[in-house]
Structures are given as C-alpha cells and as structure tokens.
Amino acid sequence: MPTNIWGLLLQAFAETVYMVFAAGIISFVIxxxxxxxxxxxDKNHIAPNPIVNQCLATVVNIGRSIxxxxxxxxxIPVTRWITGxxxxxTAALVPLAVSAIPFVAKIAENxxxxxxxxxxxTGKSMGAxxxxxxxxxxLPESRVxxxxxxxxxxxxxxxxxxxxxxxxxxxxxxxxxxxxxQRFNSFIMIITVVILVGLVxxxxxxGNKLSSIYNLGKHQ
Amino acid sequence: MIELINLYKSYQSKDxxxxxxxxxxxxxxxxxxxxxxxxxxxxKSTLIRCVNFLEKPSSGEVxxxxxxxxxxxxxxLHQTQQKIGMIFQHFNLLNxxxxxxxxxxxxxxxxxxxxxINLKVNSLLQLVDLTDKKNNYPSQLSxxxxxxxxxxxxxxxxxxxxxxxxxxxxLDPQTTDAILSLxxxxxxxxxITILLITHEMEVVKNIxxxxxxxxxxxxxxxxxxxxxxLNPQTQLAQNFVRTFCNEKPMPEISVEFQPQYSEGKNLxxxxxxxxxxxxxxxxxxxxxxxxxxxxxxxxxxxxxNEKTMGFLVVExxxxxxxxxxxxxxxxxxxxxxxxxxxxxxN
Numbered sequence: 001m002p003t004n005i006w007g008l009l010l011q012a013f014a015e016t017v018y019m020v021f022a023a024g025i026i027s028f029v030i031x032x033x034x035x036x037x038x039x040x041x042d043k044n045h046i047a048p049n050p051i052v053n054q055c056l057a058t059v060v061n062i063g064r065s066i067x068x069x070x071x072x073x074x075x076i077p078v079t080r081w082i083t084g085x086x087x088x089x090t091a092a093l094v095p096l097a098v099s100a101i102p103f104v105a106k107i108a109e110n111x112x113x114x115x116x117x118x119x120x121x122t123g124k125s126m127g128a129x130x131x132x133x134x135x136x137x138x139l140p141e142s143r144v145x146x147x148x149x150x151x152x153x154x155x156x157x158x159x160x161x162x163x164x165x166x167x168x169x170x171x172x173x174x175x176x177x178x179x180x181x182q183r184f185n186s187f188i189m190i191i192t193v194v195i196l197v198g199l200v201x202x203x204x205x206x207g208n209k210l211s212s213i214y215n216l217g218k219h220q
Numbered sequence: 221m222i223e224l225i226n227l228y229k230s231y232q233s234k235d236x237x238x239x240x241x242x243x244x245x246x247x248x249x250x251x252x253x254x255x256x257x258x259x260x261x262x263x264k265s266t267l268i269r270c271v272n273f274l275e276k277p278s279s280g281e282v283x284x285x286x287x288x289x290x291x292x293x294x295x296x297l298h299q300t301q302q303k304i305g306m307i308f309q310h311f312n313l314l315n316x317x318x319x320x321x322x323x324x325x326x327x328x329x330x331x332x333x334x335x336x337i338n339l340k341v342n343s344l345l346q347l348v349d350l351t352d353k354k355n356n357y358p359s360q361l362s363x364x365x366x367x368x369x370x371x372x373x374x375x376x377x378x379x380x381x382x383x384x385x386x387x388x389x390x391l392d393p394q395t396t397d398a399i400l401s402l403x404x405x406x407x408x409x410x411x412i413t414i415l416l417i418t419h420e421m422e423v424v425k426n427i428x429x430x431x432x433x434x435x436x437x438x439x440x441x442x443x444x445x446x447x448x449x450l451n452p453q454t455q456l457a458q459n460f461v462r463t464f465c466n467e468k469p470m471p472e473i474s475v476e477f478q479p480q481y482s483e484g485k486n487l488x489x490x491x492x493x494x495x496x497x498x499x500x501x502x503x504x505x506x507x508x509x510x511x512x513x514x515x516x517x518x519x520x521x522x523x524x525n526e527k528t529m530g531f532l533v534v535e536x537x538x539x540x541x542x543x544x545x546x547x548x549x550x551x552x553x554x555x556x557x558x559x560x561x562x563x564x565x566n
Contacts, residue, residue, distance in 0.1 A: 122312040124274055126326040126377075127301030129294075136329060140316040214316070 005188070008175060013195055015089045016171035019161040020199075023093050024154050027100035032146075034060065034101070035108025036134060042113075046120055046130050056105075063102030068160050071099050072167060092169030096160055100153055107149030111142040144211045151207025155200050162196065172196055221250040221413040222271065222381060227280035229266050240266035241277070242437030248430075250380075253407055253414040255428035255445075257421070257460060263437035264417040268385050271415060272304045273297060285380055302330050305374030305412075309386035311366040313358040319369050320345070320354040326376040344372040348402065364395035371402060375410070382406070384416035388423060400426045421464035424448070425524050433457045445525045450492050450558055465520045465531040485564035486535050487543045488517070491550070492558040493530040502557070503534070510546045512538030535565065 034056060040046050041053040066074070072095040076086045079094040115138055123137045139146075162173025172192045180189030229241040240263045248254040258264045269275040271282055273289050282289045287300055313322050323344055327337045345351045348368040358366055367387060374382055384403070388396040404427045407414055416423065417434075424431050424445060432442035433456055441454045449465075452458040467490075491503070507514045518533040536543045550559040 116312070118308060118310055118312040119314060121274055122306070122308065123325075123329075125272055125301060125304070125306040125383075126329050127298035128329050129298060132329050136325065137314065141314055143316065 008179075009172075009188075009191060009195070012170065012172045012175040012192070013199075015169075016158070016161050016173070016196075016199070019089055019092055019096060019164065019169065019171055020154060020157045020203075023096035023100055023161070024150075024157055026093065026097040027104045027153065027157075028150060030097075031101045031104025032108045034105035035112060036138070038105060038109040039112035039138070040130070040134070044117070046124075046133055060102040060105050063099070064106060066099070068095070068099050069163055069166075071095055072164060087168035089170040092161065092164035092167075092171075096157060096164060099160060100157055103156065104150070104153050107153065108146060111145035111149055112138050114145055115141045144215050147207060147211040147214065151204060151211075154203045154207070158196060158200055158203070221252075221285055222246070222248040222254075222415055223281075223283040224271070225281040225283065227267070227270060227282065228278045229263075229270055229275060230278050239437055241270060244280075244434075244437070244439055246432065246439065246442075248413055248415055250413050251407070251411045252429045253404070253416070253427050255424045255431045256415070256417045256434050256439075257419065257424055257431060258417070258434035259419060259456075262434045264419075264434050265385060266437075267434065268383050268415065268417045271383055272301055272306060274306075302326065302377045303379045304381045304383060305377070305379035306383040306385065307367065307370045307374050307387045309389045311358070311363075311370045311390075313366055313369055313373075315358055318355050318357055319350060319361070322358065322369055323372045323376055326373060330377055340376060341372075344375060347375070347406075348372045362395075363391050364398055367391065367395075367399050368402065371399075371406070375406065375412075379412060382412050382414045384414060384418075386418055387416065389418070389420065393422070396420075396422060397426070403427055421460055425464070425522060427525075429525065433460070446494055446527060446529075449522075449524050449529055450494055450555075465522060467518055467520070467531065467533065486537055487547075488562040488565050489534050489536060489547065490560045490562055491530075491532040491534060493532075494524075494556045495527050503532070506546055506549060510538070510542045510549070512536055512542050512546055533562070 037052065038056050038060065041049040041056070043050060043053070072092075075095055075098060078098075079091050080086045082094055083091045085091050119137050119141060120133055123133045128136065161169065161171050162176070165171050165173030165175070166177055168174070172195060176189055176192040179185040180192060224244050224246040227241055227244045227246075228239070230237050230239045242263070244267060246254075256264050256267065266275060270277045271284075273282065277290070284300060284304060289297060289300065292300060314325065317325065320341055323341045324337045327340060332340070341354075342351070345354055348371055350365060350368055350372070353361065353365065358369070361369065382403075387403075388399050391399060400423060403414060403416075406412060407427070414427075416428070418424065428445050430442065431445050431448045432439045433454060434440070435454075435456050441448075441452070441457045443451070448457065449461055452461045493502070503514055513536070515535040515537065516532060517535055518531075520531045522529050522531070536546065538546075547559050547561065550557050
C-alpha cells in the first residue's frame with residue numbers, strides 16, 4: 001500500500017484536474033451564451049424578449065437551487081444515457097457540468113449587466129448590429145468581471161468534484177473518503193486536503209493574474 | 221441636412237404614457253451648428269436620440285441628407301448611422317480599449333481594412349491633438365481628453381452629421397471652452413453639420429449659428445443666436461438670456477415698480493446692444509442730446525457668435541417727454557439696439 005501511495009495520489013490529482021477543467025470548459029461554453037441571452041433579452045437591453053428571458057431565468061434558478069449531491073444522484077439516467085456509465089471520472093463530468101452551467105450563466109449575466117448602458121448606446125450610434133454589440137462591447141468590457149466569475153466557478157468545481165468522488169467519480173475526494181475516512185489513513189487524508197487547498201490557491205492565483213492583465217486599463 | 225417632420229415620441233408605462241417629444245419640426249441646414257436648449261426633463265435627450273434612431277420615434281419622420289430613416293431596412297439604417305457621429309455627456313469610452321483602439325472601433329464595425337484604420341486613426345489623433353496619448357487607456361485621461369477621444373471616434377467614419385448630447389456638461393468651464401472651439405474648428409474644417417443639445421447658454425453663445433428652445437417636448441422658439449439674445453420671445457428664453465447676462469432681480473426697485481407712469485417716478489429701462497453699437501458712447505450721447513441723466517444699474521458684455529453684445533439696465537432721470545423721446549430714438553436702431561421699459565421707480 002504505502003509503496004504506490006504517491007502513484008495513487010498522482011492519479012487522483014490528475015482525475016480531479018481533469019474533472020474540474022473539463023466540466024469547467026463545458027460549463028463556460030454553454031453557460032456564457034445563456035448568460036448573454038439572459039442579459040440581452042432583459043426589457044431594457046439590446047434585444048428585449050420577455051418570454052425568452054423569463055423561461056431562461058426560471059430554468060437557471062431551478063438549476064442553481066438543487067444541491068449538487070442530490071442533482072448528481074437524480075440525473076444518473078441522463079449521465080448513463082450520455083456517457084454509457086454512471087461511475088467513473090468521465091461520468092462525473094455530466095453532473096458537474098450540469099450544476100456549473102446555471103452558475104456560470106448567472107455569473108456571466110451579472111458581469112454583462114455591469115457594462116454601462118451608455119456604451120451599448122454608443123455602439124448602436126455607430127450602427128453596430130446586436131452581434132457586434134456583443135462581441136465588440138459586451139464581452140470585452142465585462143471580461144474582468146467574467147474572469148473573476150469563471151475563477152470562482154472553477155474553485156466551486158474543485159469542491160464539487162470531491163463530492164462526485166463519493167459516488168465513484170474518482171479523484172482526490174474519492175481517495176480521501178476511501179483511504180482517509182474508511183481506512184483511517186490520516187496521512188492520505190491530510191495530503192489530499194493539502195493538495196486540494198493548493199489546487200484552489202493556484203486556480204485563484206492564475207485567475208487573479210489573468211484579470212489583472214486585462215484590468216490594466218481600469219485602475220492605474 | 222437634418223429635417224425633423226412632426227416628430228413624436230411617447231413612452232408607455234403601466235398606467236400612463238409620457239410624451240417626451242411632442243410634434244417637433246426642425247430643419248438644420250448643411251454646415252450649420254444648431255443648438256437646442258432646454259431645462260432637464262424638457263425632452264431634449266430623447267429628441268437627439270430620435271435623430272439617429274437610438275430611439276425609434278412613435279410617429280413622424282427623420283430625414284438625414286434626403287434619407288427617410290423610418291423607411292430604411294435594418295442594414296441600411298446601420299450604414300446611415302455610421303455616417304451620423306455622436307458624442308455624449310459621459311464620453312462613453314471603452315475602458316478595455318486604448319485611445320487608439322477606441323477611435324478605431326467604428327472603423328472596425330464598418331469593416332475597414334487594418335491599413336485604412338491605421339491611417340485614419342492617426343490623422344484623427346492629430347486633429348484632436350492626442351497623438352502622444354494613443355496607447356493610453358481612458359482611465360489615464362482627463363475629462364477634456366476623454367471627450368476629445370470621443371470626438372475623434374465620432375468622426376472616424378467621415379460623418380455628415382455630428383450629434384452632441386450635452387457634450388460639455390461634465391466638464392469644467394476652461395475645458396468646455398477648449399472642446400467648444402474644437403467643435404467649431406471641426407465644423408469649419410470638415411463642414412460637418414452639428415446638432416447639439418445643452419442646458420448651458422455658454423455653448424449656445426460660443427458656437428451655435430441657430431438655436432431652438434425646447435419645453436415639454438415642444439420647440440417654443442427658434443431663431444438665429446444673435447436674435448435670440450437680442451429678442452427672446454418666450455418667458456423661458458428670456459430667463460435663459462437674463463440669467464446668462466448676469467441680470468439680477470432688483471428687489472429694492474421692483475417692490476416700488478409701478479406699471480403706470482406718475483409724476484416724480486423714474487423710468488427703468490433694459491437696453492441690449494449688438495455689434496459696433498456696443499463700442500459707441502451711444503447712451504451718453506443721447507443722454508446729452510435729450511438732456512436726461514442716466515444711472516447704470518446693471519451691465520454685462522458678452523461675445524455672441526463672434527459679435528459683441530451689451531446688456532444694460534438703466535434708470536432714466538428726466539420728465540416723461542424727454543425719456544420717451546430717448547427711448548423712441550433708440551428704437552430707430554432696430555436690429556442693433558433694443559430698449560424695453562421695465563417699469564417706474566422712485
């Protein structure tokens with residue numbers, strides 16, 4: 001056992017990183033467009049549409065209100081349908097992404113809403129189409145808030161991925177429960193906690209770094 | 221160049237509708253600077269947003285250089301909007317873009333090539349005198365510099381028309397003057413028609429050729445700027461002019477004002493002069509001629525549209541016949557001098 005302990009940790013770490021970033025990327029790709037739609041379909045925004053806005057807002061709010069551990073179990077049939085299995089790291093991606101999408105959508109919506117209305121008006125006065133308003137004004141002007149929000153999403157995914165370990169998702173959470181908790185191996189428990197803390201620190205650090213690069217224009 | 225025909229804009233809320241623009245007709249000739257002045261809430265912001273269809277009018281027509289905006293398709297409208305520059309009270313620069321990139325934005329939106337963008341932006345930077353700031357971000361600029369970037373940006377697509385929405389209202393008086401003279405210079409150099417809205421007489425005085433007064437969504441008065449200062453018709457216009465010329469109410473006299481002449485009262489008269497009559501010693505000359513005494517109560521001199529104007533409030537000491545002759549004589553100067561009897565005082 002102790003001989004391959006580092007191998008186990010390394011593999012668990014890789015699984016966690018894979019779950020966090022893969023689920024993160026999936027949730028960004030789906031969540032950000034939803035956030036854009038939520039923002040621009042608001043009644044005072046560039047493409048007001050109360051029906052779309054209400055429907056999306058309701059779905060997003062329902063998604064955000066289901067606790068992850070329950071969601072994870074509840075959507076097992078969906079997970080099985082998509083990945084062909086309900087256990088393992090890849091299977092864990094489904095509940096992770098599903099729970100992160102509404103989170104990202106909400107964060108993105110808030111980031112976009114912080115873009116001053118005057119800027120969009122200025123874009124319109126230049127004859128910009130709605131697509132141009134989104135890509136030339138809305139996205140670049142909200143990128144700092146967006147990066148901060150996405151960093152927060154990744155951090156949240158780290159803790160969710162540990163939970164996913166509980167139902168056989170693999171990763172550091174799984175390791176901590178199987179060895180640390182069920183086999184009373186305090187060493188593994190402590191190491192996994194240290195690695196998880198370190199991972200969160202690194203994600204936060206990189207996020208801050210990235211947002212400060214883009215923030216150059218704002219506070220100097 | 222800009223024609224507004226019977227323009228209406230109303231906002232519908234749950235239980236009432238607000239009419240912001242109430243039947244406005246306006247014609248701005250090419251190459252002119254036209255000012256619309258009004259108090260806050262008069263509808264001027266909505267009006268100027270209707271001109272480039274940031275707000276779609278509820279009814280009526282906007283005609284820019286012969287094009288009826290309401291009849292254009294979406295893409296035609298976007299193309300027309302590219303030829304209508306607009307600057308705003310709060311500059312509305314993109315914080316994520318440098319000065320250069322901000323000015324380049326409308327060109328990028330219009331799909332210009334990189335080379336064209338480089339050429340155009342650099343020449344605009346020269347025009348607004350900000351070449352040394354081209355790589356700075358808006359947060360590193362002063363208010364006046366930001367507005368100059370915004371002006372350069374508004375000019376990027378060689379517009380025929382420039383709309384100014386309270387462009388100097390957030391600036392200090394000195395910066396205001398600098399921005400106004402830049403606008404005047406652009407108007408002269410590029411022959412761009414400028415429509416501006418403001419609540420500051422300073423703006424009207426310094427650069428406008430023509431002015432209209434807006435109140436409750438209606439144009440209540442429109443004239444050339446000189447005539448506006450010389451001969452304001454409505455109460456609101458008079459308030460604008462009087463306040464601007466520092467005419468103070470005169471409580472110690474006004475309480476004793478009497479509408480009718482009676483023996484022993486002196487006439488209080490407001491005199492307005494335009495052009496070279498300001499320089500002439502007209503008042504003292506006439507006072508000697510008609511043998512009356514003049515006491516100056518208030519006085520101000522302003523340069524309006526490159527012409528000098530004088531504003532006086534005087535008290536005339538003399539009998540009724542002499543003072544009447546004095547005033548009648550002033551009336552013969554017609555367009556250059558105006559005398560108004562304000563009342564009688566002890």
